[in-house]
Amino acid sequence: MLDKLGSGLREALRKIAKSGHIDEKTVDQLVRDVQRALLSADVNVTQVFELTKKIKDRALNEKPLQGITPREHIVKIVYEELVGLVGTKVEIGRPKRMLFIGLFGSGKTTSIGKVARFFQKKGLRPALIGCDVHRPAAMEQIRQLGAQLNVPVHAPDDEKDAVKIAKQGLEMYDKKYDLLIFDSSGRDSLDEELAKELKTMGEIIEADEVILTIPADLGQAAGPQAKGFNELVGITGVLISKMDATARGGGAITACSVTGAPVKFIGTGEKPEALEVFDPERFISRLIGFGDLQSLLEKAKEIEFKPETAQNIASGKFSMNEFYEQLKGMGQMGSLKSVMESIPGMGAKIPKNLDLSQQEGKMKKWKYMIESMTTAEKADPSLINSSRVKRIAKGSGTEETEVRELMKQHEKMKKMMKMMTGQSKRGGMLAKLAKKFKGGF
Template sequence: MGLGEALRKAMDKIGNAGAIDKDTVKEAVKEMQRALIAANVDVTTVLSLSKKIEEKAFKEPPKGVTQREYIIKVTYDSLVEILGGKTAPEHPKKILLCGLFGSGKTTAAGKLAHYYKKRGHKVGVIAADTYRPAAYEQLQTNAKLAGAEFFGIKTETNAGKVVKEGVKELEKKCDIIICDSAGRSGLDDELVKEIQEIDKALNAEEKWLVIGADIGNLAKKQAQAFHKAVGVNGVIITRMDGSSKGGGALVACNETGASVYFISTGEKQ
C-alpha cells in the first residue's frame, strides 16, 4: 500500500465514523503515524505532525463547517504545511540542482528544460557535473530533446569555472539557466566545497534538492547538509514510479522549509 492510499485510509476513519470524538481522532492519527513511519518518515516529523493535528482538531470550527469537515481540513492543511504548499516559480532566472549521486539530477535538468521551454522560455543548461564521465553527454542529449541551449567544457574538472563560463555564454540568449551538479555517494567536504563554489559562480535564486523517493531514512541528514551548504528552497522528488514510500520527501521538506515543486517518474521528458 502506497503512502497516499494509507493516508486516505486513515482519513476515512474520520469520514465514515458515526460520531466524532477524541477517541476517533486519536485512532485516525495512530493509523496515520503507522502509514508515515512505514513510508520512512522519521519519528520526530511524525510526532510533530500528530501533535499539530490533535491540538487543532477540537477547536471551534468556522461557521457553517461541521466538526468532521473541520478535522479533515486540519489534517490536510497540516500535511500541506510540511510539503510547503507553494508551486514552482513561473519564471526562475537561475536554478541550481543539488543532490547525492544517483538522485536523478541530470534527468531532472532535462525535464525542467522541457517544462519551461513549453511555456515559452529560452532555456539553457550547464553541465557542471565534472565528476561523472557520462553526465556531459547525458545532459547534452537531454538539452537537445528539450530544445534548450547547452553549455559544458568536457575537459574541465573545475566545476566553478564551468559554471562561470556557462553563465557568461548563456545569459546572452536565455532567460532561464538550469545548472546540473555532481553528486557523491555521501555528502563529504569535497562535495560541499564544490557545490558552494558552483552556487557562488551561478548566483541562483532557486536552489532545489533532487531526492529519490526511495531514499528513506537518509533524507533527513541529506536535506540538512545541503540546506546548510547552499540554502535549499525547493524539492524535486524522483523515481516515484519505483517506490510506494516517498516519506523521505516529507522529511526533506520539514527539514528545509522548502516546497515540493515537482514529482518525477521515469526518464522520459
C-alpha cells in the first residue's frame, strides 16, 4: 500500500539521519524530497507546498526539546505535519444503522462485507439489507457476502423499490440485530435523482453513519466527489477503497480530509479482512517506517498469534512450530508481510521478493507435512535428511519435492528472522516487541 510514497518519505528522512549536522541546506533538501514523494502520490500541489513550508519553518525555528537530537526533532516535525495533512482521527463507535453510498463500482458492496466483519469481530451482530435495485446480480452478490460471513441478508430479487426494501429490512432485523448495514445503487455520476434517492433512504433508515465509498485511484479527484456527496446527500464519513491497487491513495485521503468529510476506513483488498480503521497517526507511522506496535498487536490478536510464538521468534528461535503458527494465520489476515510491516522499523527490511501470499494454497499440504514430523524434527528441521523427507512425504500424502520446498521456505524465513533479531543496538526490534508481548495482550 502506497509503497512509493512510503519509500520516498523514508529515503528523505534517511538522508537527514546521514547528514552530519542540520542546516538550511539539509532542510531544503528534505523539503524537496518530501514534496516529490507527496506529489507522486497525487497529493494536491497547494497542499504539498503549504505543508513543506510549515515543515521548513518549524525545522529552522523551533528548538528541539531537551533530550531530543536535532535529527529526531525534524523527523518528529515531518511526522506531525504529515499526520495533520491526512486528517484527524475519528472514533468509530457502535453504529446501529449504516448506509453505504457511492458511484458505480466504487466498492460499496464489498466494503459492506468488510465492515460487517469488522463489527462482528467487535462482538456486534450485523445484518445486511440489499437496496441496490438497479444493477442485475447486485442482490445475489450481497446474499453471497452474507453467506460468507454468516450474517442474515434481506435482498429480494423481485422488489424494485429501494425504500420498500429498506423498510422491510428494518422491520425484519432492527430489533433482533445490533447493526443493520444498507447497500444502495451506484450511478455513473452524482445527479439530482441519485442525491434525492439516497437522501430519502438515509431519512427512512435514520442512519447514524452514511458512508461514502470512493476508490483510491481517483487520487485528488476524490476531494470534489466527497464534497459533492456531502453537500447533496450528507455523509458522516468516507471509506477509501482499493488503497492496495494504486499509488494515488495519498491524494485521495488528503483531498477528502480538507473537505471536512472525515476518512473513517480504508479498504486494502478484496477480502472481508482487508479493512482498516483510518488512524492518521498509525497510517503515517507505518508509511515512514516507524512501524506501529498498536496495529501489530491488533493484527496479532486477530490471527491468534500466540504470545509464546512472538517471544520465541523474538529470542531467535524459529522452529517448524513457529513457522506453522505464522502460516496458520495467513489465510485470514492477508499476509505475514503485513504483520511484519507493522513492526517498528521493520518495513524497510522486508525483502521485496518475499511473497508469502502465494503460499496460501499450499498451506494445507504444509500442515499435513508438519504434522508428519517428529517433535525432534519440528524443533530442529536440520535433522530431516533424505530418508526422513521420504517418510514425511509418505506420511502426509505429498511429494518429496514438496517437503523440500517447505524446508526451503522455513529456512528462508528463519534467516530473515535472524537478520532482524539482535542486530539493532538496543537488543533487536523483536526483543523489544517480545517485552511488549510479555505484558500480555
